[in-house]
Amino acid sequence: MPELNLDIIVVTAILIASLSLLITEKIAVDKTAIGIMVALAITGILSPGETISGFANPAVITVGAMFLLSHGLIRTGAVGFISERILHFSKGNKTRAVFLILSTVALASAFINNTPVVVLFIPIVMGLSCECDFSPSKLLIPLSYVSILAGTCTLIGTSTNIIVSDLSTQFGFEPLSMFELSQVGIPIAIIGIVFLIFISPRILPGRTAPVCELDETKSNRYIAELIVSQNSPLIGEEHIIEYAREQLGLSVIEVFRNGNIFDPVRSPLTVKQEDILLVKGSAEDIVSCLKKQIMELAHGEENMAFGHGLKDDLIVELIVPPMSGLLREKLLSTELQNDPEIKIIAIRTRRHHYSYRKITTVKLKVGDTILVRCPREKLSKIRNSNEFIVIEDIHYSMIDTEKARMAALIFVGVVFCASTGLADILVCSLAGVFLMTLTNCLRLKDAYRSLESEVLLLIVGTIALGVAMQKTGATQLYADAFLSLFDGKSPHAVLLGVIFLSSFCTHILSNNATAVLLLPIAVTTAASFGVDPRPFIIGICFGASACFATPIGYQTNLLVYGPGRYRFSDYIKIGLPLNIIVIVLSSILIPFFWPF
Numbered sequence: 001m002p003e004l005n006l007d008i009i010v011v012t013a014i015l016i017a018s019l020s021l022l023i024t025e026k027i028a029v030d031k032t033a034i035g036i037m038v039a040l041a042i043t044g045i046l047s048p049g050e051t052i053s054g055f056a057n058p059a060v061i062t063v064g065a066m067f068l069l070s071h072g073l074i075r076t077g078a079v080g081f082i083s084e085r086i087l088h089f090s091k092g093n094k095t096r097a098v099f100l101i102l103s104t105v106a107l108a109s110a111f112i113n114n115t116p117v118v119v120l121f122i123p124i125v126m127g128l129s130c131e132c133d134f135s136p137s138k139l140l141i142p143l144s145y146v147s148i149l150a151g152t153c154t155l156i157g158t159s160t161n162i163i164v165s166d167l168s169t170q171f172g173f174e175p176l177s178m179f180e181l182s183q184v185g186i187p188i189a190i191i192g193i194v195f196l197i198f199i200s201p202r203i204l205p206g207r208t209a210p211v212c213e214l215d216e217t218k219s220n221r222y223i224a225e226l227i228v229s230q231n232s233p234l235i236g237e238e239h240i241i242e243y244a245r246e247q248l249g250l251s252v253i254e255v256f257r258n259g260n261i262f263d264p265v266r267s268p269l270t271v272k273q274e275d276i277l278l279v280k281g282s283a284e285d286i287v288s289c290l291k292k293q294i295m296e297l298a299h300g301e302e303n304m305a306f307g308h309g310l311k312d313d314l315i316v317e318l319i320v321p322p323m324s325g326l327l328r329e330k331l332l333s334t335e336l337q338n339d340p341e342i343k344i345i346a347i348r349t350r351r352h353h354y355s356y357r358k359i360t361t362v363k364l365k366v367g368d369t370i371l372v373r374c375p376r377e378k379l380s381k382i383r384n385s386n387e388f389i390v391i392e393d394i395h396y397s398m399i400d401t402e403k404a405r406m407a408a409l410i411f412v413g414v415v416f417c418a419s420t421g422l423a424d425i426l427v428c429s430l431a432g433v434f435l436m437t438l439t440n441c442l443r444l445k446d447a448y449r450s451l452e453s454e455v456l457l458l459i460v461g462t463i464a465l466g467v468a469m470q471k472t473g474a475t476q477l478y479a480d481a482f483l484s485l486f487d488g489k490s491p492h493a494v495l496l497g498v499i500f501l502s503s504f505c506t507h508i509l510s511n512n513a514t515a516v517l518l519l520p521i522a523v524t525t526a527a528s529f530g531v532d533p534r535p536f537i538i539g540i541c542f543g544a545s546a547c548f549a550t551p552i553g554y555q556t557n558l559l560v561y562g563p564g565r566y567r568f569s570d571y572i573k574i575g576l577p578l579n580i581i582v583i584v585l586s587s588i589l590i591p592f593f594w595p596f
Contacts, residue, residue: 011468072441343374
């Protein structure tokens with residue numbers, strides 16, 4: 001066991017500080033990654049060349065190339081075509097729609113980055129919830145979970161697998177083949193999907209979508225935020241949902257009090273003055289409520305009206321995706337505020353709700369939902385900006401659809417060449433990007449945003465930290481400490497511990513950071529036992545992707561938080577059992593296919 005020296009102490013301090021910043025998100029993830037490299041270089045732990053070695057790491061280049069290929073498939077409509085077929089074949093049947101959505105998401109997520117897949121399917125789920133009369137909150141969390149499960153089935157299904165494969169070669173082991181993980185990933189994914197189909201409808205809340213699809217043939221029902229005024233008959237009302245429906249003709253979706261969000265279905269409460277109600281109703285019912293002074297407009301716009309004069313105006317919800325260029329920007333500095341025809345009504349974050357009067361300092365994060373009123377013709381501008389997702393609008397045409405077949409052929413060629421060993425995955429992915437740009441399936445100027453620079457920088461930063469841990473002996477020290485917990489235990493028990501540790505860490509860090517930091521420990525642990533490290537390497541792949549119990553550990557979980565109007569506890573109730581299933585099954589199946 002290596003002795004504790006100054007270098008190990010310094011690396012440990014940097015590691016603890018990095019984990020703290022990544023968990024609390026007090027500063028941006030990419031800034032934390034750069035800070036890691038600066039700290040390692042200044043302290044002399046790493047040379048300048050070692051510090052930036054992650055930028056030349058094949059895993060980073062491959063992950064970036066896969067982001068671009070995914071963007072090309074989305075942009076040309078190669079994936080959008082599938083969503084249109086779902087709309088066609090579902091024919092209003094709820095069961096058929098759910099099956100088609102989850103199976104399509106699983107198939108797509110096995111081969112392309114799951115974040116854009118979930119981004120694409122959120123509006124589809126919201127639209128079908130209106131068309132097939134089911135609650136979107138019953139399906140959005142399973143949508144995210146299925147994309148994660150399917151991502152573990154192939155090498156390119158998630159960037160974590162690519163990173164683990166590349167790092168394992170640096171330790172002198174064989175890289176993962178395209179479908180090597182499938183023999184364990186597919187059974188786990190099938191069992192997980194069956195679990196979600198049968199259990200999620202019983203556990204997840206049944207909340208209606210505030211806004212349904214934007215169909216001009218339907219009678220207009222508007223979303224409004226109304227504040228309970230002084231002397232309102234609503235004050236003291238304990239059954240606000242029934243009262244509003246029977247007496248006012250309005251559907252109460254949520255109640256906002258002191259910036260906190262309450263679901264009146266799950267958390268009955270007595271209405272107080274200054275409570276803000278998010279309601280849905282016809283123009284006549286909303287205007288009638290305002291005229292009777294039962295409630296007032298919460299955002300305080302005197303010229304905000306409903307119905308007459310606003311024939312082409314829509315009340316829509318926008319969600320902030322991971323690739324938005326407005327992340328961490330103040331909402332009031334965005335193009336929404338600068339456009340005089342677009343009115344910002346409110347913003348809903350993961351924990352709080354802010355009315356228009358209180359959003360002057362709010363900075364945008366992934367998954368934030370913004371309620372706006374805008375002319376119908378402005379929707380195309382909002383969509384094409386890639387800064388927001390219009391989560392209620394599902395009927396829109398994809399651009400450059402004539403390139404869809406070419407994009408699909410190029411991607412199939414990449415998968416075929418990589419899986420048959422004709423070329424390395426790095427070469428295949430770069431060749432795919434090159435061909436997509438040559439055939440105009442992909443415009444690099446538009447695609448750079450899809451690179452998700454935060455993710456790439458985090459990988460680079462954690463690779464540098466992993467190099468420092470190896471160089472100073474910290475990895476061996478941590479591995480020995482980990483092994484001490486399993487004195488006298490079998491390699492099977494240690495593998496279970498490695499997978500559990502990976503899953504635990506990925507809930508508070510990113511899956512990529514978890515893989516980079518724990519893989520050296522797993523390899524060192526296997527060497528200490530004198531067994532083949534392959535099962536432990538595979539275990540890291542499954543453990544680092546087993547992130548179901550919280551909304552913050554995985555981007556797709558966070559993406560569905562706002563549209564589904566979920567609580568943190570919703571993820572625990574259905575995600576924790578799924579986490580246990582994945583951990584237990586992978587610890588049983590992995591030694592069967594990769595003996596110690």
